[in-house]
Amino acid sequence: MSEFDQMYREVILDHYKNPRGHGVLDPADAEAEGQNPLCGDEVSIYVAFGEDGETIDEVKFSGRGCAISQAATSMLTEMVQGRTASDVAVLDKDELLEEIGIPLTPVRLKCAMLGLTTLKVALHKAKGTPLPEGLAGFDELELT
Amino acid sequence: MALVATAETTRKLDAHALRADFPIFEQRPHGKPLAFLDSAASSQKPRQVLDAMTTFYETSYANVHRGVYELAERATAGLEHARERVRAFLNAPDAREVIFVRNATEGINLVAYGWGLKNLGPGDLVVVTELEHHSNFVPWQYIAGKTGAELRMIPLDEHGELELSALDAIAREGNVKLVATGLVSNSLGTINPVSKLVEWAHEQGAIYVCDAAQGAPHTKIDVQALGVDFLAISGHKMCGPSGASALWGRTDLLLAMDPFLTGGHMINSVRLEKTTWGELPHKFEAGTAPMAEAVGLGAAIDYLEAIGLDAIEAHEHELAAYALGKLAEVPGIQLYGPPANRRAGIVSFNIEGIHPHDVAQILDMQGVAIRAGHHCCQPLMQKLGVAATNRASFYLYTIPEEIDQLVEGLHTVRKVFA
Numbered sequence: 434m435s436e437f438d439q440m441y442r443e444v445i446l447d448h449y450k451n452p453r454g455h456g457v458l459d460p461a462d463a464e465a466e467g468q469n470p471l472c473g474d475e476v477s478i479y480v481a482f483g484e485d486g487e488t489i490d491e492v493k494f495s496g497r498g499c500a501i502s503q504a505a506t507s508m509l510t511e512m513v514q515g516r517t518a519s520d521v522a523v524l525d526k527d528e529l530l531e532e533i534g535i536p537l538t539p540v541r542l543k544c545a546m547l548g549l550t551t552l553k554v555a556l557h558k559a560k561g562t563p564l565p566e567g568l569a570g571f572d573e574l575e576l577t
Numbered sequence: 578m579a580l581v582a583t584a585e586t587t588r589k590l591d592a593h594a595l596r597a598d599f600p601i602f603e604q605r606p607h608g609k610p611l612a613f614l615d616s617a618a619s620s621q622k623p624r625q626v627l628d629a630m631t632t633f634y635e636t637s638y639a640n641v642h643r644g645v646y647e648l649a650e651r652a653t654a655g656l657e658h659a660r661e662r663v664r665a666f667l668n669a670p671d672a673r674e675v676i677f678v679r680n681a682t683e684g685i686n687l688v689a690y691g692w693g694l695k696n697l698g699p700g701d702l703v704v705v706t707e708l709e710h711h712s713n714f715v716p717w718q719y720i721a722g723k724t725g726a727e728l729r730m731i732p733l734d735e736h737g738e739l740e741l742s743a744l745d746a747i748a749r750e751g752n753v754k755l756v757a758t759g760l761v762s763n764s765l766g767t768i769n770p771v772s773k774l775v776e777w778a779h780e781q782g783a784i785y786v787c788d789a790a791q792g793a794p795h796t797k798i799d800v801q802a803l804g805v806d807f808l809a810i811s812g813h814k815m816c817g818p819s820g821a822s823a824l825w826g827r828t829d830l831l832l833a834m835d836p837f838l839t840g841g842h843m844i845n846s847v848r849l850e851k852t853t854w855g856e857l858p859h860k861f862e863a864g865t866a867p868m869a870e871a872v873g874l875g876a877a878i879d880y881l882e883a884i885g886l887d888a889i890e891a892h893e894h895e896l897a898a899y900a901l902g903k904l905a906e907v908p909g910i911q912l913y914g915p916p917a918n919r920r921a922g923i924v925s926f927n928i929e930g931i932h933p934h935d936v937a938q939i940l941d942m943q944g945v946a947i948r949a950g951h952h953c954c955q956p957l958m959q960k961l962g963v964a965a966t967n968r969a970s971f972y973l974y975t976i977p978e979e980i981d982q983l984v985e986g987l988h989t990v991r992k993v994f995a
Contacts, residue, residue: 436607436942437993441935446994473951473964474934497964499934500994544934 440535441500449500454510456493462486463518463559467551469543474498476506478551480518480559487517487560494548501533501541506548508532513552522553522562588888592976595884598623599974609944612979617763617791617923617970618948619813622877626816629876630869641868642842642859656868659875660858663823666878667808668799673857674831676824677871681790682712684809684824685757687861688786689716691834692807693755699725702751704783706731706739707960708762708769711953713788717757727751731758733960737765737914744777753781760792764954764968765914766897766923768792775804784830790814790822794972795893795921797886800825812870817877821870824861831857838863881973889973893922896971900924900980907987913961922971925952928987931994933967939993943986945979 458464458479466477476496483490492510496503509529513521529549530537537545553565596602601621602611613621637651644650657672664672678684697703703717707730721728729747732740739758747753756778761768771787778785789798790811800808807826813819836843836854840863845853854860881889898917901924904910909929914920928936933949940947948968951958958964969983 437939437989440938440942441993473955473958474932475964497932499932501934541934541938 442535445500445504445533445535448504448507452494452503452507454491454493454507455495457495458491458493461493463555465551465555465558467547467554469498469502469547474502474544474547476502476547476551478506478548478555480552480555482518487519489513489516489518489521492552498547499544501537502544502547505529505533505545506551509548509552518556518560518562522556522560524549524553526566588885590884590888590892590973592892592974595623596974596976598625598880600624600627602974606944606946607942610978610982612945612982614945614947614969614971614975614979614983616794616972616975617814617952617968619819620794620816620972621974622818622873623816623880625880626818626873626876630818630873633869633872638869640865652868655872656866659821659871662875662878663810663825666793666798666882667810667823667825668801669825670801671828674825674828676826676831676858676861677866678809678822678824679820679867680712680813680822681788681809681811681824682716684807684822685713685786685788686716687824687837688807688826689720691837691861692784692830693717693720693726694724695833695835697721697724697726697754700752701726701754702729702747703727704729704731704747704753704756704778706758706769707733707956708737708739708765708767709757709759709954709956710763710788710790711955712790713757713759713786714956717755726754730956733957736916736919737762737767738919739767739769739774741770741773741777748781753778753783755786756781756783757786757788760787760789760798761795761921761923762914762954762957763791763923764925764952764957764966766920766925766970767915768796768919768921771803771805779804791921791923794881794889795886796890806830812874812877815877816880817874818870821867821874823874828857831861836860836863840864842866884973890921892973892975893971894918896975896977896980897922897924899977900969900971900983903980903984904987907984908991910987913966922975923968924970925966925968927963927966928990931990933965935994936967936987936990939990940983940986943982943989945983945986947983 461479462482463480479493481491550565556562599621639649639652641653641656660672663675703721775785784806787805787808793810794815809824812822843863911927913925937949
């Protein structure tokens with residue numbers, strides 16, 4: 434396998450070109466917008482809960498960015514379907530990284546984590562679940 | 578009809594030969610020659626600059642301006658010699674007007690705080706451009722917000738050049754107190770008509786601040802001929818080390834300003850009830866200066882002047898023309914900015930359907946270093962309607978083979994995403 438194929442393996446390019454869960458929920462039970470200031474990647478996440486108000490019934494995302502950020506968010510929407518807000522709020526980043534399955538440099542790691550971080554912020558705003566690592570202690574006003 | 582021969586006035590530089598001065602090019606990333614096309618972010622350093630700093634540390638190092646022993650005197654002489662080199666480089670009237678700062682951003686903040694807080698208020702306008710690097714945008718937005726002044730933008734035309742026809746309308750909206758623009762755009766390479774902007778600023782009774790971080794490495798600057806009031810340069814973009822840059826300002830303005838940072842060295846006397854400020858430039862140089870780095874900046878100026886700024890500028894125009902021609906052949910490419918003869922050695926582009934981050938990553942695996950992102954120019958990216966671009970930038974050591982390597986790499990990028 435060439436170096437390029439290791440990073441841009443088929444499944445990443447497939448999620449990038451045919452993103453799952455792409456779109457907007459209006460109204461949404463939870464939503465947040467995230468940006469990666471390093472490269473301008475943007476992701477908005479929308480969540481609808483099931484009747485119990487806890488289980489994630491549907492997740493959609495919109496935004497633009499590099500293949501890694503968009504594919505990782507696409508994979509994430511499949512991963513969290515049917516899980517509870519409190520479960521996803523503490524979802525370990527390694528679980529998503531395993532799914533992505535490619536070696537990532539520190540800069541690209543930020544791209545890959547954009548969707549997950551944004552989803553956790555959305556859940557925090559709607560349900561008061563813990564903020565993702567690195568954002569704890571941020572003033573509410575700074576989270577859009 | 579007689580043909581008139583024009584004299585060859587511009588020296589030519591030999592980039593292949595100059596590369597031998599730069600140890601960084603000895604490596605082979607991913608088994609390929611290093612094609613370093615990110616000099617607009619920061620330039621590489623020649624051995625001459627590194628040696629000057631090492632010699633300073635090994636033979637003349639002590640804190641400056643304080644000790645009475647010989648070593649301290651030698652260190653002070655080293656720092657002040659560097660200041661004189663910056664003065665000559667900018668053709669400033671007086672070395673006391675040259676203030677060492679960490680980077681151009683700090684230089685602009687010095688003016689924003691030292692001049693802006695004292696002189697701006699409600700009804701006043703601060704005028705910047707849509708092209709600005711965040712270094713020359715955010716400080717003005719922040720200080721305008723603090724003082725009640727308002728920010729206005731000079732718009733861009735479709736070539737990425739300033740629309741000077743908008744100036745009259747801006748002048749009617751309030752009291753223009755300060756105009757701040759770059760000399761060369763770090764993102765598009767656009768060379769701004771600084772003299773015209775200075776003239777307009779002065780007609781309004783405003784001062785003009787020039788961010789020359791991207792201009793100073795590539796073109797001869799004469800602050801007196803330009804007529805600017807303040808001008809900031811960035812040492813690390815012009816072969817100097819990181820941590821030593823300079824702000825030049827007119828004496829009368831500097832004297833009337835408040836200090837930016839306070840503390841050691843910048844005082845005349847300190848009493849419990851009151852402290853008085855030191856003379857220029859010390860009033861603006863609180864704390865221990867970046868001494869060895871300033872010496873390195875002086876050596877970088879020696880290096881650039883030995884090659885000739887005119888030769889560097891001509892070399893970059895040649896590379897920009899070569900790159901624009903070669904890149905235009907890549908399918909799906911969108912090139913931004915003005916024609917080659919009106920830009921510095923900077924080329925921004927996008928490949929249809931492929932995010933710049935992915936482009937840069939795949940290029941990296943082929944030994945090609947370019948910048949991908951918003952280049953600290955988010956207002957400009959908004960204007961272009963993109964989140965990010967790829968940017969290849971050139972310097973005196975850039976060779977056409979590196980541009981070929983870039984173009985070849987872009988074909989591979991397209992294959993990966995096909």
